[in-house]
Amino acid sequence: MSTTIEVNGQARTLDLDPRTTLLDALREHLGLKGSKKGCDHGQCGACTVLLNGVRVNACLSLAVACDGDKVTTIEGIGQPGNLHPLQKAFVTEDALQCGYCTPGQICSALGMLEEVRAGWPSQVTDDLGAPIPLSAAEIRERMSGNICRCSAYPQILAAIEDYAGDAA
Amino acid sequence: MSDQRATLADWAKPNPVTDNRSGLIGKAVDRYDGPAKVTGTAAYAFEVETPSPALYGILVTSRIAKGRITAVDTASAEAAPGVRLVWTHLNIPETFADPEGKVGFAKTHFPLFRDDRVRFFAEPVGLVVADTFENAVAAAQLVGFTYEVEGPATSMDTALDQGEIPTGDPDLEMGDFEAAFAASPVRVDGIWRTPVINHCQMEPHATVAWWEGDVCVTHTSTQVLKRSQVYVSSTLGIPQDKVRVFARYIGGGFGGKVMNHWDLILAPLAARALSQPVKITFTRHQMFHATVHRPGVTQEVRLGANPDGRLTAISMMTWSHCDSAGVFTEPASRFARNLYAAPVRRMGLRRVRLDLPPPGPLRSPGEAPGMMSLECAMDELAEQLGMDPVELRIRNEPESDPETGKPFSTRQLVRCMREGAQRFGWDRRAPVPGQVRDGRWLVGMGMAAAVRGSAILPAKAGMGVDADGVVTLSQAMTDIGTGSYTILQQIAAETMGVPLEQVSVNIGLSDLPPAPGSGGQFGAVTAGSAALAAGMSLRKALAQLAAEDPDSPLHGGPAEAATFQDGMIAIGNRSERLSALVSRAAPDGVYREAASGPAADQGAWDRRSYGAQFAEVGVDTVTGEVRVRRMLGVYAAGRILNAKTARSQLTGGMIWGVGAALTEGNYPDPRYGSFVSQDLASYLAPTHADIGELEAIMLDEEDPKANPLGAKGVGELGIAGSPAAIVNAVHNACGLRVRDYPVTPDKVLAHWKSNPLPLAARGRGVR
Numbered sequence: 001m002s003t004t005i006e007v008n009g010q011a012r013t014l015d016l017d018p019r020t021t022l023l024d025a026l027r028e029h030l031g032l033k034g035s036k037k038g039c040d041h042g043q044c045g046a047c048t049v050l051l052n053g054v055r056v057n058a059c060l061s062l063a064v065a066c067d068g069d070k071v072t073t074i075e076g077i078g079q080p081g082n083l084h085p086l087q088k089a090f091v092t093e094d095a096l097q098c099g100y101c102t103p104g105q106i107c108s109a110l111g112m113l114e115e116v117r118a119g120w121p122s123q124v125t126d127d128l129g130a131p132i133p134l135s136a137a138e139i140r141e142r143m144s145g146n147i148c149r150c151s152a153y154p155q156i157l158a159a160i161e162d163y164a165g166d167a168a
Numbered sequence: 169m170s171d172q173r174a175t176l177a178d179w180a181k182p183n184p185v186t187d188n189r190s191g192l193i194g195k196a197v198d199r200y201d202g203p204a205k206v207t208g209t210a211a212y213a214f215e216v217e218t219p220s221p222a223l224y225g226i227l228v229t230s231r232i233a234k235g236r237i238t239a240v241d242t243a244s245a246e247a248a249p250g251v252r253l254v255w256t257h258l259n260i261p262e263t264f265a266d267p268e269g270k271v272g273f274a275k276t277h278f279p280l281f282r283d284d285r286v287r288f289f290a291e292p293v294g295l296v297v298a299d300t301f302e303n304a305v306a307a308a309q310l311v312g313f314t315y316e317v318e319g320p321a322t323s324m325d326t327a328l329d330q331g332e333i334p335t336g337d338p339d340l341e342m343g344d345f346e347a348a349f350a351a352s353p354v355r356v357d358g359i360w361r362t363p364v365i366n367h368c369q370m371e372p373h374a375t376v377a378w379w380e381g382d383v384c385v386t387h388t389s390t391q392v393l394k395r396s397q398v399y400v401s402s403t404l405g406i407p408q409d410k411v412r413v414f415a416r417y418i419g420g421g422f423g424g425k426v427m428n429h430w431d432l433i434l435a436p437l438a439a440r441a442l443s444q445p446v447k448i449t450f451t452r453h454q455m456f457h458a459t460v461h462r463p464g465v466t467q468e469v470r471l472g473a474n475p476d477g478r479l480t481a482i483s484m485m486t487w488s489h490c491d492s493a494g495v496f497t498e499p500a501s502r503f504a505r506n507l508y509a510a511p512v513r514r515m516g517l518r519r520v521r522l523d524l525p526p527p528g529p530l531r532s533p534g535e536a537p538g539m540m541s542l543e544c545a546m547d548e549l550a551e552q553l554g555m556d557p558v559e560l561r562i563r564n565e566p567e568s569d570p571e572t573g574k575p576f577s578t579r580q581l582v583r584c585m586r587e588g589a590q591r592f593g594w595d596r597r598a599p600v601p602g603q604v605r606d607g608r609w610l611v612g613m614g615m616a617a618a619v620r621g622s623a624i625l626p627a628k629a630g631m632g633v634d635a636d637g638v639v640t641l642s643q644a645m646t647d648i649g650t651g652s653y654t655i656l657q658q659i660a661a662e663t664m665g666v667p668l669e670q671v672s673v674n675i676g677l678s679d680l681p682p683a684p685g686s687g688g689q690f691g692a693v694t695a696g697s698a699a700l701a702a703g704m705s706l707r708k709a710l711a712q713l714a715a716e717d718p719d720s721p722l723h724g725g726p727a728e729a730a731t732f733q734d735g736m737i738a739i740g741n742r743s744e745r746l747s748a749l750v751s752r753a754a755p756d757g758v759y760r761e762a763a764s765g766p767a768a769d770q771g772a773w774d775r776r777s778y779g780a781q782f783a784e785v786g787v788d789t790v791t792g793e794v795r796v797r798r799m800l801g802v803y804a805a806g807r808i809l810n811a812k813t814a815r816s817q818l819t820g821g822m823i824w825g826v827g828a829a830l831t832e833g834n835y836p837d838p839r840y841g842s843f844v845s846q847d848l849a850s851y852l853a854p855t856h857a858d859i860g861e862l863e864a865i866m867l868d869e870e871d872p873k874a875n876p877l878g879a880k881g882v883g884e885l886g887i888a889g890s891p892a893a894i895v896n897a898v899h900n901a902c903g904l905r906v907r908d909y910p911v912t913p914d915k916v917l918a919h920w921k922s923n924p925l926p927l928a929a930r931g932r933g934v935r
Contacts, residue, residue, distance in 0.1 A: 019302040028301060033215035034208015035418070038370045039452035044850040046370055051343035074208035083203060091202035094812045097820060098649030099205030100370040100419030106206060144855040147848060149370050149420050150649045152816060153859045 008076030025063035035076035047144030055111025074103035097150035196812035199652035220896035225448035228294030233320035233841020250303035255279035290457030320523035320841030340366030348481035352472025360541030364831030371419020375448035377435035392685035416676035421648035423529035448475025479510035486518035509566035511795025532884035543616035543892030577873035580804035589628035592692035609786035612901025618779035618889035624881035626765035628681035629698035651813030663703030665732030689881025701762035781893035792916030808879035818864035822888020829894035
């Protein structure tokens with residue numbers, strides 16, 4: 001099926017098997033291998049990309065269902081030599097070890113910060129009426145869909161806090 | 169390189185790493201591979217560009233644990249769209265059965281679909297290769313196997329008496345344990361159980377393979393390049409130099425990628441049969457069975473002590489399960505031979521054969537599960553004695569190795585405990601459980617010791633400098649997230665006296681000088697020592713080059729007096745830039761290789777890294793949930809090579825301890841011989857929300873008897889003891905002793921039922 005997706009600002013038209021996930025379309029058809037396949041079942045978060053600005057598990061999204069959508073992958077966020085401030089914070093805080101979950105963590109964090117800004121509550125939000133504070137508890141709760149088996153969680157938290165603090 | 173081995177006297181001499189003139193060693197340098205990893209440009213095995221489009225291979229796995237394949241139907245799969253090949257035991261070109269029959273951990277051959285036998289649940293029994301991933305996945309489901317099912321043996325507890333003593337690992341018996349234990353005034357006697365633990369590396373095992381003439385090129389997810397190369401060459405029967413194994417980036421290993429799997433052999437074989445690159449990845453579900461796991465361990469710990477706390481007798485016997493033909497045994501008793509003084513000692517390992525998938529090493533094999541029992545038994549002993557758990561351990565601190573009498577190279581366990589207690593606020597711990605309440609939570613503190621061996625293995629490295637003055641370190645080493653790239657960059661820069669930016673690290677390819685890879689927390693010191701040796705050899709070559717070059721300002725100077733700093737080579741007050749020297753006198757660059765390994769007289773010393781783990785937990789009096797509020801680890805692990813990456817290794821290990829204590833575990837389903845959890849939703853590895861405040865402190869230490877760097881391993885130390893600290897904190901919080909890991913809410917709730925909270929503890933808001 002012919003499918004057109006705007007990937008990192010560029011319209012890409014692909015002739016796809018309807019069974020192809022967005023993740024495999026990115027990795028196997030567009031050569032964008034920064035989005036990782038850790039489980040292929042929406043359980044690890046390594047494939048997280050931004051779909052029309054909202055974080056999704058690309059492995060749970062069929063590519064043909066994304067026709068006309070805008071996708072931002074890690075490749076669209078920053079490149080070596082031109083790192084996004086959050087990518088820089090991940091390096092500085094050592095918020096990664098093996099690096100396999102890292103693109104997903106970064107995409108997820110960017111999506112997460114928008115969700116907080118938009119006032120979406122989480123399980124740990126105390127007051128649904130008040131502006132949501134970007135507390136450690138909120139960040140940890142909201143990032144829990146992204147598993148890091150190397151367990152760089154404290155450093156990931158620090159990187160997100162560094163970035164959010166600088167961006168505020 | 170001469171065969172003459174170094175001695176400890178050689179290691180005691182100053183070298184560029186121990187001198188650390190530029191201060192690069194130990195510095196919290198950012199990860200060398202950081203920018204590639206945060207931008208998604210680091211290519212892991214499955215992602216490597218192939219010379220022509222690759223085909224996709226999917227493994228077909230058995231749906232029984234034990235029995236025989238009586239019929240195979242591949243017709244539908246073969247007729248499915250895009251399918252290029254379907255292999256089962258009936259038509260695989262060769263099975264590569266090992267002539268010596270060795271399988272499992274020690275195998276050098278990787279037999280494929282040997283016969284009609286099924287040996288464990290989800291054993292790979294077939295391969296489908298198709299033009300697309302979707303076609304391969306669909307066709308794999310069409311391969312039909314008919315089985316004659318036999319009932320699998322899955323329970324270790326009913327088979328403990330059938331435990332085998334592993335070859336080369338006889339029991340330790342010092343004195344008459346039973347008599348000494350019976351005569352001890354204070355005793356702890358218990359059975360602890362730790363469940364199967366799955367590695368759950370984020371990157372599933374995967375291989376991409378193709379052939380360039382008679383050379384087999386593979387990119388695979390491995391911790392050990394040379395071992396992978398041997399697997400491929402000995403299994404396929406081709407010379408080693410015709411096999412190239414690449415692993416530039418590895419998405420986590422934790423011991424599970426020390427072994428190779430079907431993908432590494434099937435991908436080259438299928439690529440050869442189809443004359444096209446083939447890539448095979450395990451699915452996440454396949455990872456839970458068809459790779460390896462830490463076996464379940466049943467641990468019997470018996471401690472006898474005098475009222476003053478001194479141990480009179482210590483025994484630790486452990487049983488772990490293994491597959492029918494494997495050789496892996498979880499060495500869960502081994503560390504206990506060394507940790508505490510006691511005149512009478514008994515330690516032993518038993519291997520129990522079950523029809524479960526093959527077990528293998530997982531982060532800190534031995535210490536990780538073993539300390540989960542002994543360090544809780546020590547806590548129970550302290551409670552019986554009415555003694556502080558730190559004090560009890562200090563009282564049993566041996567002066568030398570209690571078994572061999574060997575002196576310790578360094579052992580700062582006591583300092584780790586004292587410093588940890590002070591930093592953690594251990595004096596605020598209520599000695600009686602159930603005393604500290606915070607709202608609906610009962611709060612408690614616990615601690616445990618940590619120990620893990622620190623070996624140096626033989627390795628080689630190459631170091632070169634080119635006409636631009638760029639130093640390149642070359643080694644068949646891997647970085648599984650441990651920081652190898654970065655510490656090698658630091659060592660190369662410090663040794664050659666150049667800035668970090670002037671160093672290129674070329675690792676992750678089997679063509680390069682051999683190193684044993686990543687595992688057993690020997691990686692950094694082993695690879696790093698070889699890098700230092702290569703650098704020393706290169707320095708010598710450069711000094712000679714300068715001294716003999718009439719155009720060099722250093723000409724005629726004593727080469728042995730040369731120094732290297734700020735990108736310059738100098739003899740006395742004469743100096744020139746490295747780039748000037750090399751571009752003029754050796755424009756093709758200068759390159760030297762060197763080897764390193766254990767010192768000849770090193771065996772006279774006992775060498776390990778140590779630590780102390782402290783945890784504070786809250787136990788929810790309503791739901792039974794345990795949450796780790798804060799953790800502190802204080803470690804003494806020799807010279808720290810990179811404060812940033814070492815800390816990440818240690819805190820990562822501590823978080824594995826949180827998982828082992830509270831959520832992680834897999835269990836055989838007796839009906840099918842499968843593991844109950846088969847995905848990341850039901851196997852509960854820690855997530856962000858599980859982890860609170862956590863700190864790792866590294867004490868100043870140098871251990872010149874460990875290796876020329878004076879460093880020791882940190883990769884596995886953090887997981888040693890940390891689960892016990894948490895479980896001891898649970899006891900301190902609410903009085904519950906859990907001996908069956910992990911401490912899940914059902915166990916806590918069962919405890920509330922039979923042990924209602926003491927009235928005094930209710931509603932007492934201390935915090």
